Every structure is written in structure tokens, then in C-alpha cells.
């Protein structure tokens with residue numbers, strides 16, 4: 035158990051005001067959440083990226099609300115103190131304000147989240163207003179928004195031209211006006227991130243959008259060498275857990291094959307007289 039204080043929204047705003055960078059990470063299951071809790075991370079996102087990192091899909095689109103709730107609840111059990119955000123999966127909010135509120139509410143009631151995140155700018159402001167009116171904090175998400183990867187033309191930098199970047203700046207303002215408590219900027223030029231950070235009154239979190247935000251986010255599996263398909267340029271690998279596990283597995287196969295494992299201290303026997311009794315009973319039939 036950790037002796038951390040539960041992170042609250044005023045604590046996040048206090049850090050932002052004092053210029054202390056906010057730390058944010060994705061997390062998807064109980065054992066990793068336990069480690070994240072010990073590290074003292076401020077904000078944990080149970081991202082729909084779990085469709086790729088945990089479930090092996092090619093995109094986030096097949097992820098369902100039930101998938102998200104199962105993982106978010108497990109993360110909360112491992113990490114009781116960070117500010118926990120449930121990521122609204124594809125088609126959980128696009129259809130109507132009403133479905134958006136009901137699905138956002140599931141994250142709060144069934145997974146003990148502190149808020150939700152959804153993707154998009156001016157086109158989702160009515161959803162943001164409806165969810166906020168239901169008393170649920172909302173984080174916005176602009177730039178590379180993976181649920182729209184098809185219309186964005188792939189996983190690539192967004193807002194490269196002045197005109198495209200102006201749309202992102204306007205979207206950030208619209209999300210703030212609609213009541214978002216924070217905005218995530220994924221893969222936009224660092225100048226665009228800095229400009230938005232200067233202009234908004236809510237925390238701006240950067241994922242691959244440079245240092246001039248109020249906080250940083252990384253995807254857990256990219257940080258620890260646990261996603262076999264690729265590691266994006268924006269991700270720094272802080273340790274190679276994937277290699278450590280792969281080495282351990284090779285050694286396990288070797289030790290079982292050569293009968294080194296299990297060693298005598300890892301299994302149990304019974305008293306000789308009990309074994310003799312067992313043999314007698316077996317022979318009797």
C-alpha cells in the first residue's frame with residue numbers, strides 16, 4: 035500500500051499554477067497500476083489504446099465500453115490515488131449527447147474513475163457540455179486523434195501548416211469554453227502546443243507535442259519495450275521490460291527442458307508413513 039494522498043482536481047490546477055509539470059501515463063491492468071501508484075504519477079489514462087497494446091488489434095476502433103470498464107476498474111484497484119481518466123471508446127459518444135452521458139457515467143459508477151477523455155474539437159462540444167452538466171470532468175484530445183486515423187491519413191503529425199494549426203488552436207479554445215478540465219495535444223508541432231498552453235486556463239498535456247505544456251503523457255507499453263509492432267519516435271524507452279521478460283522465458287524453457295526446474299525447495303512431500311498408507315489404499319483399490 036502507498037501512503038499517497040488522493041489526487042484531486044484542485045491539486046492538479048495548483049501544480050499547473052506553480053509551474054510544476056504534471057505527470058501522466060496510460061495504464062491498463064492491476065499489476066502495472068500497482069507500480070504506477072508507487073511511482074507517484076499524477077494522472078492515469080486507461081486509454082482505448084488498450085485495443086492495440088493489450089488486445090492486439092490494429093487500431094482502437096474495435097474496443098467496447100465493456101472492455102474499457104473491465105480494464106479501468108482493474109487499474110483503479112491497483113492505483114487508488116492518481117486522478118483516473120477513462121477513455122471513451124469509438125462510438126460510445128459520437129451518436130448523441132445522451133449516449134455520451136450514459137457511457138461517461140459508467141466510468142464513474144462502475145470503475146471509480148475521476149473523469150473521462152474524448153477525442154475531437156468543436157464537433158464534440160455539445161457532448162462535452164452534456165457530460166460536464168452531469169457532473170463528470172472531461173479531458174479533451176486534439177491533434178492526432180486515433181479514432182479518426184482513417185480521415186487523418188495515418189498516424190502522423192497534425193497541424194503542420196498555419197491554417198491547420200489555427201483550427202487546432204480554435205478547437206482548444208472551444209473545448210475550454212465547453213468546460214473541459216484539461217486538454218491533451220497529441221503529435222502537434224511544439225510551437226502550436228506552446229501557443230495553446232499560453233492561451234488556455236486549463237492544463238495542457240503533451241503527447242509528442244514538446245516540452246512547453248503543463249504536463250507530459252507517454253504510453254506505458256512504449257516506455258518499457260512492451261509493444262512489439264513499433265515504437266513511435268515521440269516515445270522514450272525508459273527500461274526494456276520486454277527484453278527482461280523474453281530472457282526470463284528463454285531461461286524457463288531451458289530449465290524445464292534440462293530438468294533444472296523445479297528445484298527441491300519449490301515443491302512439497304508427505305511423511306513416509308502417510309505415503310506408505312497411500313500405497314496400501316491404492317493397492318486395495
Ligand code: KIV
Nearest residue numbers: 060081082083084121
Ligand atoms: O488511448 C490512448 O491511450 C490515448 C492516447 C494515445 C492519448 O488516447
